[in-house]
Amino acid sequence: MNRFVILLDGDLTITSRLKDQVGGLRAIAADGGIRHADSLEITPELWLGDFDSSPDNVADHLNSVPRIAYPADKDVTDGEIAIDAAIERGATELMLVGAFGGARADHALLHKLVALKLAARGVPVLLTDGVQEGCPVLPGKHEFDLPRGTLFSLVGITGLSGLTISGAKWPLASVEVPLGSSLTLSNQVDGRLRIELKSGQALLIAQVGRS
Numbered sequence: 001m002n003r004f005v006i007l008l009d010g011d012l013t014i015t016s017r018l019k020d021q022v023g024g025l026r027a028i029a030a031d032g033g034i035r036h037a038d039s040l041e042i043t044p045e046l047w048l049g050d051f052d053s054s055p056d057n058v059a060d061h062l063n064s065v066p067r068i069a070y071p072a073d074k075d076v077t078d079g080e081i082a083i084d085a086a087i088e089r090g091a092t093e094l095m096l097v098g099a100f101g102g103a104r105a106d107h108a109l110l111h112k113l114v115a116l117k118l119a120a121r122g123v124p125v126l127l128t129d130g131v132q133e134g135c136p137v138l139p140g141k142h143e144f145d146l147p148r149g150t151l152f153s154l155v156g157i158t159g160l161s162g163l164t165i166s167g168a169k170w171p172l173a174s175v176e177v178p179l180g181s182s183l184t185l186s187n188q189v190d191g192r193l194r195i196e197l198k199s200g201q202a203l204l205i206a207q208v209g210r211s
Helices: 016-022 031-040 060-064 078-088 105-120
Strands: 003-007 026-030 046-049 067-069 093-097 125-128 132-137 140-144 151-156 160-168 172-177 187-197 202-207
Touching: 003 031, 003 078, 016 031, 016 093, 016 125, 026 031, 026 078, 031 046, 031 060, 031 078, 031 093, 046 078, 078 093, 078 105, 093 105, 105 125, 105 132, 105 202, 132 140, 140 202, 151 160, 151 187, 187 202
Parallel strands: 003 026, 003 093, 026 046, 046 067, 093 125
Antiparallel strands: 125 132, 132 202, 140 187, 151 202, 160 172, 160 187
């Protein structure tokens, strides 16, 4: 898999797990996401956006990163532009870093929906802020490499049909989950977490904690 890191302008907590995940990967910064580059010890190969949220000062070595400027009046987010740029460069898997929280809740929500759209196209996506990780869950079988005891929720974006969860404190077997149900919130990993879904779309959100 050719995995790319997309640096978004959301909140970020630097953890050893996150550093291990991004180590050695190619990266693209979306506007203010450049502020995370030094703390993650990575240098993006491209920095793009309308630069309305970029910091006034960045480390000297980041000033040499190639930039592409876009107008503020556009119909896509800087994050979406960065995602497209990564795919054009051969990305087959993406990490959206800084994908939770921050000043723009609308952008944060939109990028989660974009992750679902990408997953439907066969592009795996991991969303993270260092403390929380999110993964799209579409119909089919899924396995997740999460430490035992990790708190997780499966948030339905639609109603869910034929949902089975194993390797969890509270397993489920082929249940129906209507949109807006809290049935699948606040579960806990208790082994190898496996999720099978017959129909619907959801987002797994795991509290991977601090380290």
